[in-house]
Amino acid sequence: MRSLLCSILLLGLPALAIADPRKDWDDFRAGITQYASGPTGMYAIQDVAVVDPGEAVHLAAARAPADIRWAEQAGGKDRVSVSYENGRALLRGPGFAEVDLLKAKDQQQTLANGLIVRGTVYEKSIKAWLYNPKLPAQRFKSLSFFPYDPKGVVAATFTRKSAPVGVSHLDSRNHTGLMYWVGDVELPLHGKTYKLRAFNKEKDWTKINHVLLFFTDKTSKKTTYGGGRSLETHFPAGQPPSAMTLNLNMLYSFLCAHSEYYNCPINLTTFVDTELKYGEMYPPQLK
Template sequence: MRRLLCSLLLCLPWVALHADPRKDWDGFRAALTEQAAGPTGMYAIQDVAVIAPNQAAYLPAAARPADLRWTPQRGDDRAIVLRYRDGKAMLEGKGLAATDLLKAEDRQQALPNGLTVRVTQYEDSLKAWLYNPALTAQRFKGLSFFPYDPKGVVTGRFTRKDVPVAVSHLDSRNHTGVMYWIGDVALPIQGKTYTLRAFNKQKDWKQIDHVLLFFTDKTSKKTSYGGGRSLETHFPAGAAPSSMTFNLNTLYSFLCAHSPYYNCPINLTTFVPVELKYGEKYPPSGK
């Protein structure tokens, strides 16, 4: 099972072998819907905290589950604590066995109150996600997609940068981040070829196993998310081919279309001056 690595770095599993692009599209829609609607999905996020090394975040013991939010102060001895120290993300508290979430399955742990904590590790910080499955029923209104179009399966030429270039970006929550420009893709779309920068979160070619493209187009702010959409294709780590197949039917919205808790790059997109009626459409109202 490959992983759809979103621009906001939430991994969504789906099979992407290109043997049958229509099945890729079916798998993409199913996986994205599951990630949105699941108990630890996009619409179940109750709070997020960014924890620096040697720091901690706490969940007060006295609060109702629906009211819980991360806080930098312990408050009381019964609080649940997540400490980021010595390369470990230790979750401890009443009713919990001390667990390093970086070694836990899916890097997450269910809490006795029905909530779940999951972590994402970055070079200089740890992001702690707090999920409440009850929120999904309140928020999730379904996802929308353009109809499948076989013309959206295109082959592009990839020119690799042997030394990836760090590109600083300002994201949608006014945080700075870094993506690595790993090359360029010449992509034929509707009779013309457009050159797009290809990105990855990794800077070491031994670990790079996909290219990630960021688009806006003439559907943006109309029938697709205005902030941008992402497209990717995978290959064996470190072995990027010069010819790559992309399935535009698997274009997906920046995750900020679904939740304000995500950090989306806002200055890495390439505008393609055509209507890309492929992939995920603008999110339904009432998100």
């Protein structure tokens, strides 16, 4: 379960037609909790580096695996490195053959010291993620959610843009990102209809199979993450419906609520002038 916000990993489990929204909510909570506490989840991130084409990062020497971080300076021949060469994220190091992380299983490789390196595409660069599977036991306690509310399952309408519009945005790590405004969603909430921009990372409709909505509301900074929450809904690629059923019980916090290493959009949210007491609540504080 990977996603966007951040260049981020999409965590919802939405559906075009929701046959059992309560079960979807149960699956959503179980999935996001499992991801948060997993060996390559939100609470296992030890470091991350953005690697531009032709560049490389190296794992600096340290006394213990928990102290290892990425460094730009070259290490010795026994150091682990990730370079971005001709569209490949090449992991090199002692004890294993050269690996293109983008083609590896789960895009990752476990090192001899137990740390895990993963590569993902980020804009025109790649991200080299370093995970320590021991960290969740130290950091993660639980996630909090509002109780399931059937009123959070709402019928909405979608108006697609024939040509998605690129929107440049600043993210939480002070990088400039690009998303595409693919249409608008109108949904009734508490006696009022709201219009929200829908986004996707793709601009080609033949590849677009979901839309993303970014919310802030009157719970933000109180009982939910102040930076915003996200909701996604999926459909067959290139075939967005004009009518959508949205399960607001599956709103999830921007991933920056859980780790500073994510790149979360900070100016794509729509403020909804009501309390959305659905989905993920404010996360526990990291130690």
